[in-house]
Amino acid sequence: MxxxxxxxxxxxxxxxxxxxxSRAFLAAIAEAGIAPVVIDLDLAPERRFDDVPAxxxxxxxxxxxxxxxxxxxxxxxxxxxxxxxxxxxxxxxWHEAARAARPLVHFVSSVGAVAEAPTGRPRGLGxxxxxxxxxxxxxxxxxxxxxxxxxxxxxxxxxxxxxxGFFSRARFSLVAPPVAAPVPIxxxxxxxxxxxVPVLGVFDPEAAPATLALLSRAVALTGHSDxxxxxxxxxxxxxxxxxxxxxxxxxxxxxxxxxxxxxxxxVPCADDRAGVAVLAALAARKSVVVPDTGALAExxxxxxxxxxxxxDSAYHLAMAINVMTEAWTNxxxxxxxxxxxxDRAAPExxxxxxxxxxxxxx
Numbered sequence: 001m002x003x004x005x006x007x008x009x010x011x012x013x014x015x016x017x018x019x020x021x022s023r024a025f026l027a028a029i030a031e032a033g034i035a036p037v038v039i040d041l042d043l044a045p046e047r048r049f050d051d052v053p054a055x056x057x058x059x060x061x062x063x064x065x066x067x068x069x070x071x072x073x074x075x076x077x078x079x080x081x082x083x084x085x086x087x088x089x090x091x092x093x094w095h096e097a098a099r100a101a102r103p104l105v106h107f108v109s110s111v112g113a114v115a116e117a118p119t120g121r122p123r124g125l126g127x128x129x130x131x132x133x134x135x136x137x138x139x140x141x142x143x144x145x146x147x148x149x150x151x152x153x154x155x156x157x158x159x160x161x162x163x164x165g166f167f168s169r170a171r172f173s174l175v176a177p178p179v180a181a182p183v184p185i186x187x188x189x190x191x192x193x194x195x196x197v198p199v200l201g202v203f204d205p206e207a208a209p210a211t212l213a214l215l216s217r218a219v220a221l222t223g224h225s226d227x228x229x230x231x232x233x234x235x236x237x238x239x240x241x242x243x244x245x246x247x248x249x250x251x252x253x254x255x256x257x258x259x260x261x262x263x264x265x266x267v268p269c270a271d272d273r274a275g276v277a278v279l280a281a282l283a284a285r286k287s288v289v290v291p292d293t294g295a296l297a298e299x300x301x302x303x304x305x306x307x308x309x310x311x312d313s314a315y316h317l318a319m320a321i322n323v324m325t326e327a328w329t330n331x332x333x334x335x336x337x338x339x340x341x342x343d344r345a346a347p348e349x350x351x352x353x354x355x356x357x358x359x360x361x362x
Contacts, residue, residue, distance in 0.1 A: 004078035008041040011112035012085035016273040019179035023055035028351035070099040079362040086112025091143035098146040103361040108152035110294040154295040176353035178275035180345040201262030212241040219244035221318035270294035
């Protein structure tokens with residue numbers, strides 16, 4: 001059986017979706033008896049898809065505009081279409097996939113996911129228009145009726161889709177954690193005295209200036225920046241804006257190496273690509289501070305292995321940092337279940353979730 005893996009739009013070219021076209025993930029799919037066909041789609045002729053070469057030798061790949069999707073799927077004889085990318089951009093992709101008359105599965109992640117609908121009464125015409133979300137949102141909702149099943153990295157982002165009327169005809173949904181390469185489990189430290197001042201680390205190879213601005217506001221709001229030291233990596237992240245006072249830039253692209261020299265990993269924004277760093281920190285028996293929504297909260301198990309804070313809130317991130325630093329000498333966190341979390345995120349395990357879903361719909 002063949003499966004067409006469609007990566008569409010600029011969001012699908014980011015580090016979040018790169019593991020789903022890696023050698024390990026595609027090889028696991030092939031070992032399960034499914035031949036993957038990777039298709040990169042440009043959603044607009046004037047905006048090119050940033051191509052990320054697939055790593056598996058002999059893999060069939062295409063690079064085309066969206067209006068050629070049905071033709072490629074037909075000539076390859078794919079039994080189904082699996083889409084990756086921002087939900088709000090994929091209306092034309094789903095329409096073209098429907099023309100191919102193949103079952104359609106969509107992957108929902110924290111990147112490009114649907115935002116929560118505003119609450120309360122509209123305060124003006126602008127607020128009312130924002131709630132309606134316009135014609136583009138209506139087109140995506142209408143196109144989502146072609147989606148047969150949904151695989152998501154977490155329940156929170158999938159739940160927002162369902163609550164707002166997306167994928168109303170989906171037959172079923174499954175949760176698969178973000179793909180992460182296996183990391184070694186560090187032995188528990190016995191008899192080791194923690195540092196009096198913990199080292200907090202932020203690792204994000206593709207962070208936007210807004211992420212750094214959120215982090216800087218949070219550090220300022222702690223009012224206790226003398227109670228911790230802050231390391232930021234890689235160096236490209238630090239160039240996105242002004243660093244918090246006293247922050248140290250670590251020039252490394254390896255999250256496993258980065259977490260060795262810190263005590264607490266801080267993730268300012270909900271983003272699946274941070275899953276690799278979070279798992280590396282947990283495997284090294286380092287506590288984490290992550291948003292309370294998205295895949296990261298599921299990896300941390302809703303507070304059992306670290307501190308959660310309200311996503312996109314500098315104030316709540318500051319409070320979480322204070323809780324972690326003030327309780328540093330007596331951390332009430334457990335690393336029980338870390339091995340299971342790492343195993344669930346292995347490429348082979350995540351590939352099994354996808355292939356099981358594909359067999360059900362095909």
